[in-house]
Amino acid sequence: MILINGQPDNRIPVSDRGLQYGDGVFETLAFRDGELELLDAHLARLMLGCERLGIAFHEADKLRLELATLCAQTAEDSVIKIILTRGAGGRGYKAPAEPETLRILSSHSMPDYPDNCLSGIHVRQCQQRLGLNPALAGIKHLNRLEQVLARSEWDDDSIREGLMLDINDRLVEGTMSNLFLVRDGALLTPPISDAGIAGVMRAKVMELAREQHIPVFETVLTLAELASAEEVFVTNSIIQIWPVILNTSSGQSWPFGPVTHQLQSALQAMRL
């Protein structure tokens, strides 16, 4: 089901700036056991994205009502996607003075990942690099060609994720997930300041770790730190925490270790 500005529909105008320039933001939420998980955090990031892009979005209340409408018609656990664009028109890149933002809500079946992903996945290193742009880093905007190109590098379903470096050889994230390493019992994750998306689940996991008295550091990571990590895992709102047990590009393996296990169990025990 798709709601566009609250109405059932499945098409948008060609003139919409979401298509023309990728001029908008999106969120991908899990609807599980009748709940939109981490809804407030997702909406907060959506608003941050609008603020960073200068999109005047005043319909948060409408959006919440429309999400409720969508979920009321969604029987099973689903993925809910929100797209918000600046709307139609303008002269070239210049937006109209008062554009009407477009709200697109859609529900999708949960991806059919095998259960054993929760015990450990295989990943690869992508050739495609992430460019650097502090102004766009962190937010979940619609300019996602780097991820598309990275994800096009492999077709083997036994590889569940690809790790991405920026153009300065720093590890940033997976194509659809954030990255964590465990070293000396502490959690390390790359800062999302020049590239990457600051995941809602990333923030939740960092919060959870601190509650569990696991030290957390946002710090520059390279392949050297990956090689010396004791445990590795990736996160997003749909998969939650997937331990990484093999890098098919380097052949290196890691165990599904105690810190990852502790965080995964704590997360699964929570009502998000």
Place this chain on the structure above:
Amino acid sequence: MILINGQPDNRIPVSDRGLQYGDGVFETLAFRDGELELLDAHLARLMLGCERLGIAFHEADKLRLELATLCAQTAEDSVIKIILTRGAGGRGYKAPAEPETLRILSSHSMPDYPDNCLSGIHVRQCQQRLGLNPALAGIKHLNRLEQVLARSEWDDDSIREGLMLDINDRLVEGTMSNLFLVRDGALLTPPISDAGIAGVMRAKVMELAREQHIPVFETVLTLAELASAEEVFVTNSIIQIWPVILNTSSGQSWPFGPVTHQLQSALQAMRL
């Protein structure tokens, strides 16, 4: 008028990857005096973009026919825009095995730039920087948030263009144009290797300059070179060549000098 895959229409499916990820390319051509100017060069860049993004596009002949249909119904000089997306669907960033590319052709009235733009324009320096990504540099893809943000920095119509630096302080281009400096009678323009769009008009002007025995160098340029330039101009397929006579950010001015004049006259005398 809009043609979508050859049919008159003005809406596209929400599931199209052009909207979802900016997964596509575009071209903006001038239709002047009954001619689609520099059509072959535009189509060549479109194909290069498809190749770089891994979009299998085999409908170039159809596209040419559809352009002819569109132009046959276009009485006045117009801007013709081609958007080509990878098509609909896929699982997240991963594209379907055989996606159906979407062709969107549209005609628009020529922007009403005053004639005196041809004698010189005012520009400003944008705060928004261009990120670096060699894999995406050069092609005219649909991920254009940097240009949107740069263009949103000013509202004063007397400023016709904004100059953009990359995150390493190198001059790259204007928000909608390429940049040329004249020094010691030679033409200098930034290489488009890490950021920016390699404009069709940029290539035409470089070719024309060489024919006129004006030396041309693609070379790294900074604000220092801008400050010491004898002449400055910007180019694109719609405006052709606009001399830059004032940088409102620095207060510096340049004359509408002889090299710019020579190239502009030569271009205007050509049938493109």
